[in-house]
Amino acid sequence: MSENAEEANDPLVEETEAERSRSAAARLFDIRRVIGGLFVAYGLVVGVVGIFDGPAEIDKAQGVRINLWAGLAMLAFGLLFLLWQWLRPAEPPESTGDRG
Amino acid sequence: MGDGGGLRLSMNALDYGILALYFVTVLGVGFAARRAIRTSVDFFLSGRSLPAWVTGLAFVSANLGALEIIGMAANGAQYGMMTVHYYWIGAVPAMVFLGIVMMPFYYGSKVRSVPEYLRLRFNRPTHLLNALSFAVAQVLIAGVNLYALALVMQALLGWPLWIAIIVGAAIVLAYITIGGLSGAIYNEVLQFFVILAGLIPITVIGLVKVGGVGGLMDAVRGSKLGEAGLHAWQGTGTTDNPLGAHWIGIVFGLGFVLSFGYWTTNFAEVQRALSARNMSAARRTPIIAAYPKLVIPAVTVIPGLIALVTVKGLGAESGDLVYNNAIPLLMRDLLPNGVLGVAVTGLLASFMAGMAANVSGFNTVFTYDIWQAYVRRDRSDEYYLRIGRYATVGGVVVGIGTAFIAAGFSNIMNYIQALFSLFNAPLFATFIIGMLWRRMSAVAGFWSLLLGTLAALATYLLYKGGVIHFNSDLEESFWGAGIAFVTAAVVALVLTPLTAPKRDDELRGLVYGMGGVDLKGDVLAGDTAWYRSPVLLGGIALVLAALLYLPVF
Numbered sequence: 285m286s287e288n289a290e291e292a293n294d295p296l297v298e299e300t301e302a303e304r305s306r307s308a309a310a311r312l313f314d315i316r317r318v319i320g321g322l323f324v325a326y327g328l329v330v331g332v333v334g335i336f337d338g339p340a341e342i343d344k345a346q347g348v349r350i351n352l353w354a355g356l357a358m359l360a361f362g363l364l365f366l367l368w369q370w371l372r373p374a375e376p377p378e379s380t381g382d383r384g
Numbered sequence: 385m386g387d388g389g390g391l392r393l394s395m396n397a398l399d400y401g402i403l404a405l406y407f408v409t410v411l412g413v414g415f416a417a418r419r420a421i422r423t424s425v426d427f428f429l430s431g432r433s434l435p436a437w438v439t440g441l442a443f444v445s446a447n448l449g450a451l452e453i454i455g456m457a458a459n460g461a462q463y464g465m466m467t468v469h470y471y472w473i474g475a476v477p478a479m480v481f482l483g484i485v486m487m488p489f490y491y492g493s494k495v496r497s498v499p500e501y502l503r504l505r506f507n508r509p510t511h512l513l514n515a516l517s518f519a520v521a522q523v524l525i526a527g528v529n530l531y532a533l534a535l536v537m538q539a540l541l542g543w544p545l546w547i548a549i550i551v552g553a554a555i556v557l558a559y560i561t562i563g564g565l566s567g568a569i570y571n572e573v574l575q576f577f578v579i580l581a582g583l584i585p586i587t588v589i590g591l592v593k594v595g596g597v598g599g600l601m602d603a604v605r606g607s608k609l610g611e612a613g614l615h616a617w618q619g620t621g622t623t624d625n626p627l628g629a630h631w632i633g634i635v636f637g638l639g640f641v642l643s644f645g646y647w648t649t650n651f652a653e654v655q656r657a658l659s660a661r662n663m664s665a666a667r668r669t670p671i672i673a674a675y676p677k678l679v680i681p682a683v684t685v686i687p688g689l690i691a692l693v694t695v696k697g698l699g700a701e702s703g704d705l706v707y708n709n710a711i712p713l714l715m716r717d718l719l720p721n722g723v724l725g726v727a728v729t730g731l732l733a734s735f736m737a738g739m740a741a742n743v744s745g746f747n748t749v750f751t752y753d754i755w756q757a758y759v760r761r762d763r764s765d766e767y768y769l770r771i772g773r774y775a776t777v778g779g780v781v782v783g784i785g786t787a788f789i790a791a792g793f794s795n796i797m798n799y800i801q802a803l804f805s806l807f808n809a810p811l812f813a814t815f816i817i818g819m820l821w822r823r824m825s826a827v828a829g830f831w832s833l834l835l836g837t838l839a840a841l842a843t844y845l846l847y848k849g850g851v852i853h854f855n856s857d858l859e860e861s862f863w864g865a866g867i868a869f870v871t872a873a874v875v876a877l878v879l880t881p882l883t884a885p886k887r888d889d890e891l892r893g894l895v896y897g898m899g900g901v902d903l904k905g906d907v908l909a910g911d912t913a914w915y916r917s918p919v920l921l922g923g924i925a926l927v928l929a930a931l932l933y934l935p936v937f
Binding site: 308319329330 | 405413416422425432435438495573585587593706720
């Protein structure tokens, strides 16, 4: 029951494992940037539309200025994601083992 | 308001702009993920490099297809609060179990798919049986998803069926062929947030309309559901409740056999966890997913109830006022242009993500478990990467074909879904016994899986043929799953003593108590923090699920 033992041997699994040294996965971009960007764009568009909403739109939404509120919420959400990415950039995949 | 009056939404240029921006982003994500693909593991499992929050949200998203959202809102309108069983007892415990108990064997053994686990634990016949049934199921279900997408597009936007089928399929095909699983997973995470951005305004405006939560409860009491629509457990001592289910059926049928079968052995789900960057992240994947799962009923079941009390005549047998149209009807009645575009985008996003999960599961199993294991062995890694891209194209083409067949015979889609749900319960029995009982033999594994599946199929056919009687399709699914589970377990118990066991060294890392599983393997700095402990996070999720039941007991 040693802790560092390797798993059951299988040629197919090991073949693919061996190829992992060539992996390009570290080049994958950070999805937080895309989520942040899309929601900032949606927030701005929907929010600005919300500023100019007329009585027809507001009545349909039961008196709630939903475009304005939804726009502001999406804008804040998008900015939060961008802020998160800025404050805590992706951890490099190499770092291992140290308990901190 | 509130009459039938067609489902067409009054989309304007702004709404279409919002939709178009989403499509462009989705394709952009696919193209941008391409540079991170060099090996087959990069393509099929994102190079096992993703952080837990990404794989966790993708895990919940892969299940959050539009059929799920529309269906759960419909259930909310039809059965009321009992619908939350599908989330709190029918999903969360199984997700926590997957993370804590099963993931060490899946991730630790470095298997590349769920069927591959069966090959290592049992033998090649067991593996081939499961790989083939999974691959066929995934392309057919992808087709069903595609057809459902086209139906909604036709009703809401007036697009012809075939255009919607081709456009939906082409976008999914593009971002998976190019970006691989990373493209699929990243888009699932994005889609998760877009769906919420679409559903939350519907829920908020709906609640304002009915006078808040108190107003909604009063209105439900006055509806055809009555007081029973507000309770999840009351009245389950008999089957005299909206769902027609006894608590024993809910706990063991839905909460145990059906849900564990789906969540713990469905590769389209487990694949997300296998792409996590280390053991800790893989174990946390389904557990992180359990948290959104706890609160999603707020934006599906609640809108269902709102539709029930605000849309006159909802619950018709056919036409525009069927329960399945609960969410689209609320979109039509309550959302002005702007948020309407976001809601339509969310709905389309969830259709595509549902299909993408099927396709990315299919291409992996086809390549590693069918092509590499049985057709062309010992080729280069680049070769299998290329096969994976061809398999993606092939899978989508078969999906399109299935969608057109479903368009011709619309009740085919119900049969396909019912049929493939039959495979889950016996598969779970074979897995869980094989994982926890080292003596279980390879021969027992094969026959337990085959006979369990046949038992489920026989129950289903006898029910459909009118030979045996159940109160509802739901009751049949509880019983069918239970019978399949018991059959698989009994076959395993009877055959194992009669057949040769596997050698101990073959079972290392695959079976409980055999060693070879390193829970602390390749930890990153910070993964050892107490708040990232899978057991703690899982325990909290279970407690929350129990607490959430209290107000709707």
